[in-house]
Structure formats: structure tokens, C-alpha cells
Amino acid sequence: MRLDVHSLTQRFGNTTVLDGLHLTTGDVQSLVLVGPSGGGKSTLLRILAGLDVPVAGRITFDGTLLPNDETALRAYRKTVGTVFQAYNLFPHLSALDNLLLPLIHVHGLSPAQALARAQEPLERFQLSAHAHKRPAELSGGQKQRIAIVRAMVVQPRCLFLDEPTSALDPEMTAEVLEMISELKLLGTHFVLVTHEMSFAKRVADEVAFIDDGRVLAHGSAAEIFDRCDVPRVKAFFAFL
Amino acid sequence: MSRRLAHILVVAVFAALIALAFSRVDYTWNWAGVWEYRQKFVQGWLTTVGLSLAALLASSLIGSVAALLLQSSQPLLEAVGRVYVELIRGTPLLVQLLIGFYVIASAVGLENRFVVGVLVLSLFSGAYMAEIFRGGLAAIPKTQIDAARAIGLSPLQTLRFVILPQAVRLVLPPVAGQLVSLVKDSSLLSVIAISEFTLNAQEVNSFTYSTLESYLPLAVGYLILTLPLSALSRWLEARFLYET
Numbered sequence: 001m002r003l004d005v006h007s008l009t010q011r012f013g014n015t016t017v018l019d020g021l022h023l024t025t026g027d028v029q030s031l032v033l034v035g036p037s038g039g040g041k042s043t044l045l046r047i048l049a050g051l052d053v054p055v056a057g058r059i060t061f062d063g064t065l066l067p068n069d070e071t072a073l074r075a076y077r078k079t080v081g082t083v084f085q086a087y088n089l090f091p092h093l094s095a096l097d098n099l100l101l102p103l104i105h106v107h108g109l110s111p112a113q114a115l116a117r118a119q120e121p122l123e124r125f126q127l128s129a130h131a132h133k134r135p136a137e138l139s140g141g142q143k144q145r146i147a148i149v150r151a152m153v154v155q156p157r158c159l160f161l162d163e164p165t166s167a168l169d170p171e172m173t174a175e176v177l178e179m180i181s182e183l184k185l186l187g188t189h190f191v192l193v194t195h196e197m198s199f200a201k202r203v204a205d206e207v208a209f210i211d212d213g214r215v216l217a218h219g220s221a222a223e224i225f226d227r228c229d230v231p232r233v234k235a236f237f238a239f240l
Numbered sequence: 241m242s243r244r245l246a247h248i249l250v251v252a253v254f255a256a257l258i259a260l261a262f263s264r265v266d267y268t269w270n271w272a273g274v275w276e277y278r279q280k281f282v283q284g285w286l287t288t289v290g291l292s293l294a295a296l297l298a299s300s301l302i303g304s305v306a307a308l309l310l311q312s313s314q315p316l317l318e319a320v321g322r323v324y325v326e327l328i329r330g331t332p333l334l335v336q337l338l339i340g341f342y343v344i345a346s347a348v349g350l351e352n353r354f355v356v357g358v359l360v361l362s363l364f365s366g367a368y369m370a371e372i373f374r375g376g377l378a379a380i381p382k383t384q385i386d387a388a389r390a391i392g393l394s395p396l397q398t399l400r401f402v403i404l405p406q407a408v409r410l411v412l413p414p415v416a417g418q419l420v421s422l423v424k425d426s427s428l429l430s431v432i433a434i435s436e437f438t439l440n441a442q443e444v445n446s447f448t449y450s451t452l453e454s455y456l457p458l459a460v461g462y463l464i465l466t467l468p469l470s471a472l473s474r475w476l477e478a479r480f481l482y483e484t
Binding site for chain 1: 383384386387389390391392393394397401402405406409480
């Protein structure tokens with residue numbers, strides 16, 4: 001995928017969260033966004049995922065301009081997947097029904113087709129035993145893995161993952177990161193916001209360091225983590 | 241102790257206390273006089289059942305519409321909802337009935353007492369329902385709507401598959417309470433001379449001068465209506481039960 005973000009600006013009230021952000025990627029499979037909290041990473045990701053509309057600027061995704069009106073954005077959202085920090089599973093539905101809902105009611109599969117489609121990733125990621133549990137009966141790591149399956153079961157062209165491990169303890173974090181590594185091996189395209197730097201280094205084709213609503217540094221993982229000479233970026237990594 | 245046994249025990253203790261209180265009152269019972277008028281009780285009770293069912297449906301409908309008005313981003317629509325809710329909740333049902341029947345209904349030429357009664361009662365109860373529904377909708381976290389949008393659900397699908405199933409569970413207990421109130425509030429329709437349960441009991445009392453014998457069946461008659469409502473609500477609640 002190729003992303004071209006041009007002069008992207010986002011404000012909430014009087015706060016400018018994205019300040020004319022520019023980012024042009026190569027043809028990558030994975031892009032990781034890093035940087036301090038409140039720097040604008042998640043805001044950028046929500047706009048990329050078609051959940052929010054920026055006040056100014058434009059984004060082209062594989063040469064196509066992201067729309068601004070809600071109807072076209074919904075059509076766009078059907079082609080991508082989003083994973084949230086707090087999982088955002090539907091608590092009244094079983095894990096399996098969380099997967100079937102978009103397959104049946106958004107993508108028009110028959111219940112039998114949807115079931116067949118949902119079972120494959122549940123098995124692959126060892127979640128079959130939990131298919132009939134409600135989210136409250138699952139551990140944090142299981143919830144997030146189900147949420148990732150919900151996002152990818154519709155075969156999106158890109159996954160957007162917003163700090164998927166920030167709410168998890170180290171063991172569950174490992175479990176979710178392992179799943180994302182596997183997705184990388186399977187060829188899934190994704191944009192990931194994370195604070196897990198060693199993981200970012202491992203899976204990122206490109207890394208963008210974002211702070212104060214701008215991209216302060218952008219390049220390959222090695223360029224950003226090992227050879228970057230931007231003082232703000234060096235200072236941030238020095239704390240790790 | 242099982243739950244059922246506990247209930248039976250508590251009911252028995254209450255009944256004993258009430259029986260004790262009655263036994264201390266110097267009162268000559270005349271059930272025979274009231275028994276003569278049993279047909280009036282049955283007819284009045286059936287009228288109350290009809291009134292309540294009609295008002296139950298109408299007030300749910302009015303409450304849903306008003307809840308949407310309260311949620312509206314259009315200032316005018318929101319104002320209509322807000323003024324309706326505050327006006328109705330802030331004034332006595334008795335006054336609403338009198339004005340509704342003698343002023344508004346007669347001004348528009350609506351003479352059917354039953355229809356006017358059900359309408360006023362439904363508007364009254366609907367205002368409370370509106371706030372219950374609005375609260376239920378507002379209690380669904382914003383993140384749920386985010387997730388629904390992310391998977392590509394339309395606003396209508398979001399309401400149907402994500403918001404309503406979760407809101408129903410939240411509003412069931414207060415809605416059941418409101419419906420129980422509605423059944424009992426229907427007794428006020430006696431003031432516009434609808435021949436419902438309470439009016440019939442009052443008439444039997446004035447014919448027989450047997451006050452307790454006229455009003456005790458009234459209490460039992462309302463319980464026969466309200467207890468199943470509470471039971472239904474608990475059953476539905478159990479069906480919608482899930483941890484969050």
C-alpha cells in the first residue's frame with residue numbers, strides 16, 4: 001500500500017492536534033506510527049480509518065483520494081479494518097456473533113457462508129474454544145485477538161491498529177503482538193500505532209515518528225530507531 | 241432458604257400483621273352487601289385492563305418519539321421534546337385530565353371519554369418513558385458507536401444491532417416500574433367519569449356504606465394486573481442478562 005498524507009490538519013475546539021502533517025510512504029506492507037502520547041498518532045489513525053474527517057488536508061490511499069462525506073466514508077470503512085485500544089467488542093454478542101455481524105449485515109454473506117468464513121481465523125489463532133463466550137468471559141488478550149479477527153475476517157485491504165496492547169499486561173501483550181507478527185507473515189497490510197518499540201522495529205517496513213501534530217522523522221525502522229539524529233526523536237528513545 | 245420459600249414467608253408475615261391490625265379495629269364486616277355488586281367490580285376491572293393495555297402501547301410509542309426529539313440536534317425539535325416532558329412531568333395528572341377532557345377535547349369535538357382518557361394517560365406516562373429511553377440510549381458508550389461505524393454498519397443498523405439490544409437491558413426495570421404506575425394512575429380517569437375499576441368501587445361504597453369491603457377488592461384487582469407486569473420484566477431482564 002501507498003499512503004500520501006498532505007497538509008493534514010485536525011482541531012478539537014481550540015486544540016490543534018494535527019498541524020499540517022505530511023507523510024508519503026513507499027509501497028509498504030506495514031507502517032508503524034510512534035511518538036509521545038498526545039502527539040497526534042491516534043488522531044491520524046482515526047482519519048486514515050475513515051472514522052473522523054480532518055478540518056483540512058487530504059489523504060490518498062493507493063492513489064485514491066479519501067472522501068469527506070459520511071456515505072462515501074462508510075463505503076470506504078467497509079474495505080478496511082480497525083482495531084481499538086479498548087477492543088470495543090459488542091458486549092451483548094458472543095465472540096462468534098461479533099464476527100458474524102459485519103459478515104452478514106455489512107458484507108451480505110449468508111449465515112452459513114459467514115460461519116465458514118469466521119471459523120478459519122478462529123482456528124488459526126486458537127480462539128475456537130472461546131467462540132461462544134461473551135466478551136466479559138474473555139481475558140484482555142483474548143478480547144483483543146477476537147477484535148483483530150473481527151477487523152480482518154471481512155478481508156480488508158488494510159488494518160488500522162490503535163495501540164492494541166496498551167490496555168494489556170505483558171503476557172497478554174506478547175500474545176497479541178505474536179498474532180500481529182503472524183498477520184505480517186500472512187501478508188496483511190497494516191498501520192499500527194504502538195509504544196512497543198522493539199516490536200515496532202521488528203515488524204515495521206516504515207516508521208513515522210509523530211509529535212506536536214507533525215511527522216518529525218520518517219524512514220525504515222533502522223533509520224528511525226538507530227540512526228535518527230533529530231534531537232526530539234533521540235531524546236524520546238533515550239528514555240526507553 | 242430458597243427464594244420462593246423466603247417470598248412465601250415474607251408475604252405470610254405481612255398478611256399476619258395486617259390481619260392483626262384489622263382485628264383490633266371495631267368494624268362490622270358486610271361482605272354480603274358488596275357481593276351483590278360483584279358484576280360492577282368485574283366490569284370496572286375489565287375496563288381498567290383495556291385502558292391500561294391501550295395506554296401501555298400508546299405511551300411506549302409516544303415515549304420513543306419523544307426520546308428521539310430529546311436527542312435531536314435540531315434545536316426546535318429538541319425544544320418540543322423538552323417542553324413536553326417538563327410540562328407533563330411538572331403538573332398533576334388530575335389537572336391534565338380535567339383540562340384535556342373539558343377544554344382541549346371539547347374544543348376539538350372529541351367526545352369519547354375512553355379515547356380522551358387513554359390519550360391523556362399515554363401523554364402523561366410517555367413523558368416519563370421518554371426520559372427513561374433517553375437515559376438508556378445515552379448510557380451506551382461512544383466507543384460502541386465507533387466500533388459499529390468501523391465495521392461499516394449504517395446508523396440504522398447501529399441502532400438495531402448495537403444500541404437497542406444494550407439499551408433494552410438498561411431500561412427494562414424502570415420501564416416496568418413506569419408501567420405499574422400507569423396501571424394505578426388509570427384510577428384517576430374516574431374524574432372524567434370513565435367507568436373504570438376505581439369509579440365502580442367508589443359507587444359500590446356509596447351504595448352499601450361498606451368502605452373496606454369496597455376498597456379491599458380494588459387493591460387485589462390492581463395487584464392482579466401489576467404483579468404479572470413485574471414478573472414479565474424480571475423474566476425479560478434475565479433473558480437479556482449478560483455481564484459487561
